[in-house]
Amino acid sequence: MRLTGAQMIIKALEEEAVETVFGYPGGTVIPLYDALYDSKIRHVLMRHEQAVGHAADGYARVRGKPGVCFVTSGPGATNIVTPLASAYMDSIPVVVIAGQVATKVMGTDAFQEADIFGCSMSMVKHSFLVKSASEIPKAVRGAFYIATTGRPGPVLIVLPVDVQNEEGEFVYPPKLEFPGYHPERNEDLTMWGDVVEAINKAERPLLLLGGGVIHSRASAAFSSFIDEFRMPVATTLMGKGAYPEGNFLSLGMAGMHGRPAANRAILEADLVIGVGTRFSDRTTGRATRFAPNAKIIHIDVDPAEINKNIRASHFLIGDAGKIISSLHREIKARDRSTWLKDIEKFKQEELCDDDSSYITPRVLLMSLRKMVEPQQIVSTEVGQNQMWAALHWQVKFPGTFLSSGGLGTMGYGLPAAIGAAFALLDRPVLCISGDGSFLMNVQELETCVRYNLPVKLIVINNSSLGMVRQWQELFWNERYSATNEAPSRSLVEIARGFGVKGYRIERSHEISSTLQMALSQEGPTLVECIVPTKEKVFPMVPPGGGMDEMILEA
Amino acid sequence: MKYVIGVLSEDKPGVLSRIAALIARRGYNVESLSVGHSHIEGISRFTMVVEGDERVVDQIVKQLDKLIEIVEVRNLSQAPYVERWIMLIKVSAPLEIRPHVLQTAEAFRGKAVDVGGDALVFEVTGDKGKVEAFLSAMRPFGILEVASSGAVAMQRVGFEGKVSGRCEEYELKLA
Numbered sequence: 001m002r003l004t005g006a007q008m009i010i011k012a013l014e015e016e017a018v019e020t021v022f023g024y025p026g027g028t029v030i031p032l033y034d035a036l037y038d039s040k041i042r043h044v045l046m047r048h049e050q051a052v053g054h055a056a057d058g059y060a061r062v063r064g065k066p067g068v069c070f071v072t073s074g075p076g077a078t079n080i081v082t083p084l085a086s087a088y089m090d091s092i093p094v095v096v097i098a099g100q101v102a103t104k105v106m107g108t109d110a111f112q113e114a115d116i117f118g119c120s121m122s123m124v125k126h127s128f129l130v131k132s133a134s135e136i137p138k139a140v141r142g143a144f145y146i147a148t149t150g151r152p153g154p155v156l157i158v159l160p161v162d163v164q165n166e167e168g169e170f171v172y173p174p175k176l177e178f179p180g181y182h183p184e185r186n187e188d189l190t191m192w193g194d195v196v197e198a199i200n201k202a203e204r205p206l207l208l209l210g211g212g213v214i215h216s217r218a219s220a221a222f223s224s225f226i227d228e229f230r231m232p233v234a235t236t237l238m239g240k241g242a243y244p245e246g247n248f249l250s251l252g253m254a255g256m257h258g259r260p261a262a263n264r265a266i267l268e269a270d271l272v273i274g275v276g277t278r279f280s281d282r283t284t285g286r287a288t289r290f291a292p293n294a295k296i297i298h299i300d301v302d303p304a305e306i307n308k309n310i311r312a313s314h315f316l317i318g319d320a321g322k323i324i325s326s327l328h329r330e331i332k333a334r335d336r337s338t339w340l341k342d343i344e345k346f347k348q349e350e351l352c353d354d355d356s357s358y359i360t361p362r363v364l365l366m367s368l369r370k371m372v373e374p375q376q377i378v379s380t381e382v383g384q385n386q387m388w389a390a391l392h393w394q395v396k397f398p399g400t401f402l403s404s405g406g407l408g409t410m411g412y413g414l415p416a417a418i419g420a421a422f423a424l425l426d427r428p429v430l431c432i433s434g435d436g437s438f439l440m441n442v443q444e445l446e447t448c449v450r451y452n453l454p455v456k457l458i459v460i461n462n463s464s465l466g467m468v469r470q471w472q473e474l475f476w477n478e479r480y481s482a483t484n485e486a487p488s489r490s491l492v493e494i495a496r497g498f499g500v501k502g503y504r505i506e507r508s509h510e511i512s513s514t515l516q517m518a519l520s521q522e523g524p525t526l527v528e529c530i531v532p533t534k535e536k537v538f539p540m541v542p543p544g545g546g547m548d549e550m551i552l553e554a
Numbered sequence: 555m556k557y558v559i560g561v562l563s564e565d566k567p568g569v570l571s572r573i574a575a576l577i578a579r580r581g582y583n584v585e586s587l588s589v590g591h592s593h594i595e596g597i598s599r600f601t602m603v604v605e606g607d608e609r610v611v612d613q614i615v616k617q618l619d620k621l622i623e624i625v626e627v628r629n630l631s632q633a634p635y636v637e638r639w640i641m642l643i644k645v646s647a648p649l650e651i652r653p654h655v656l657q658t659a660e661a662f663r664g665k666a667v668d669v670g671g672d673a674l675v676f677e678v679t680g681d682k683g684k685v686e687a688f689l690s691a692m693r694p695f696g697i698l699e700v701a702s703s704g705a706v707a708m709q710r711v712g713f714e715g716k717v718s719g720r721c722e723e724y725e726l727k728l729a
């Protein structure tokens with residue numbers, strides 16, 4: 001079949017069963033958009049390329065398929081660098097197709113030329129610079145294959161405008177061989193025997209589950225392992241939902257702002273089994289003081305993660321689900337009731353009741369949680385709002401908690417919620433936001449309105465860039481440089497300007513009724529919740545400190 | 555400690571940048587990096603000498619291996635290997651002292667590859683120690699310019715067992 005390069009892209013996306021593309025047009029992708037005009041693929045016009053990328057990321061997390069983006073060259077392409085970096089850090093399959101100036105003027109600083117191929121190299125799993133239309137089928141096929149296999153990640157295809165116009169023969173390759181890419185060959189189970197023995201011997205074992213467990217769709221296998229052998233579970237931020245929070249064996253998130261019970265269990269454990277986690281500094285605190293009494297078993301799909309951040313006593317490389325199912329058959333049950341009593345005690349001791357007239361984020365989030373279904377999808381922004389959500393929002397199902405973990409990108413939450421809304425169709429999506437982050441991609445309220453999306457924003461307005469302010473309060477002598485600057489308009493007013501229904505909660509007794517009201521509306525709504533600026537996220541492991549130095553209150 | 559890493563990669567534009575970006579980003583200390591053809595068409599061979607502890611080198615090897623275009627990464631220092639540098643050295647050599655310069659060069663099997671009125675250009679090949687010793691020996695005469703290849707290296711053949719270092723599987727696929 002003879003097609004133009006642009007038509008080939010669309011045809012290839014159809015071959016990949018792409019249903020939705022997020023994008024923003026421009027000069028060097030006009031041919032691509034022209035070809036899209038005749039396709040059944042749905043295009044979602046966002047209002048900024050950063051939002052394009054995060055929407056694709058949110059879509060991918062919920063839909064379990066790569067999120068696809070179209071952006072133009074130059075500023076369109078540079079605007080997508082942040083979402084690429086975010087998706088790379090969180091191992092999310094996103095395929096970005098970026099326009100580029102014509103091949104013959106590349107490198108001459110032509111109008112809207114930016115070297116996106118060069119500048120994104122360390123933030124993509126792979127990238128293709130397509131120099132002729134004949135390379136397109138292989139590039140698209142390869143991009144989807146690479147983005148979704150092994151450890152997932154974003155792939156960039158750079159597509160000069162003349163290549164989009166060039167005609168060629170379209171043959172879609174059935175299977176591709178990359179001589180240097182064989183994720184299935186990374187499997188390494190040489191330490192199998194040691195791992196089985198270490199688990200069987202452990203008296204105080206603990207599982208630490210990361211995003212990899214969710215990516216490998218292994219939650220069911222983990223649940224049956226955990227429930228049978230009765231081992232307590234902590235997660236990373238990315239791992240929230242890998243095992244249902246609220247279950248007796250779930251300790252919640254561990255780490256810098258982890259739940260006290262999770263961190264205490266890590267300090268007391270004699271074996272930590274980390275699965276699908278890279279043991280990031282936000283999870284471990286000072287690495288040398290992480291799990292001081294424990295052997296560490298590391299199970300991951302990426303060999304480069306082994307011994308990168310933390311020394312593992314034993315490791316296995318491969319798919320989390322496959323490995324846990326095989327381990328399940330070989331591990332022996334044993335009585336660990338003393339350890340489970342300790343776990344119960346840790347959990348008892350972290351209970352607190354706050355009863356105040358002002359709104360505490362904890363009460364707000366716990367009330368909200370009760371109003372929605374267990375499968376409710378929620379995205380978060382970044383900062384205190386994110387950590388409050390991580391601490392107090394119980395995630396019951398994998399893939400229902402969307403947060404920018406590795407990069408901590410403010411402005412992620414709203415577009416990610418939009419992406420999730422397109423993946424779900426019709427079911428509402430919540431976004432827990434902060435006043436600072438909300439304003440970072442506020443233009444996407446317009447997208448919500450244009451598509452009448454059921455995105456419900458819960459903005460925790462502390463009139464402050466709260467997380468930075470918290471560090472300044474605790475570690476920088478209360479010198480609030482640039483953080484105590486409240487938005488100059490009420491967020492409700494801003495939302496209404498976009499045509500989004502807005503509500504405001506100022507006192508704790510209004511929480512239920514107002515949330516109920518906002519949730520029951522059709523289409524996008526926003527609830528602005530006023531919380532005191534001084535409200536902090538606790539517990540906190542001070543930056544650079546060990547987990548044992550966790551501060552529980554100011 | 556120094557480690558020598560051999561890399562086979564698809565010969566595609568951007569590979570060198572990817573390797574350089576990977577190294578630069580993590581601040582790895584690279585003493586030399588050289589690239590040229592391998593024994594397989596379409597596959598280039600890089601040789602890299604890096605300074606660091608075992609953990610650093612382990613990371614470099616694994617991170618390089620993650621690059622899609624890289625077909626094989628091998629830490630050559632784990633087993634016996636041969637390493638060679640090639641260096642061109644322009645040495646001041648006025649006629650009065652020229653025999654002396656040539657004699658010194660001879661001791662290192664340095665070959666004069668260009669001869670001029672006041673200077674000579676020598677080529678010297680060997681491991682790093684040898685080329686460095688040659689430089690020291692020439693220094694008193696006055697070194698005008700130096701160009702060095704950096705290391706190229708491969709695993710030694712040995713007398714027992716399988717000959718390593720051929721990317722056989724990939725060759726089969728290409729054939």
Ligand SMILES: Cc1ncc(C[n+]2csc(CCOP(=O)(O)OP(=O)(O)O)c2C)c(N)n1
Nearest residue numbers: 383384385410434435436437464465466467
């Ligand atoms: C794009 C971006 N810029 C800056 C930061 C640094 N930062 C981290 S948290 C934070 C404050 C966030 O403010 P807000 O959204 O109001 O959340 P809060 O902490 O107040 O809940 C800032 C500025 C960031 N994470 N991302």
Ligand SMILES: [Mg+2]
Nearest residue numbers: 434435464466
């Ligand atoms: Mg704030």
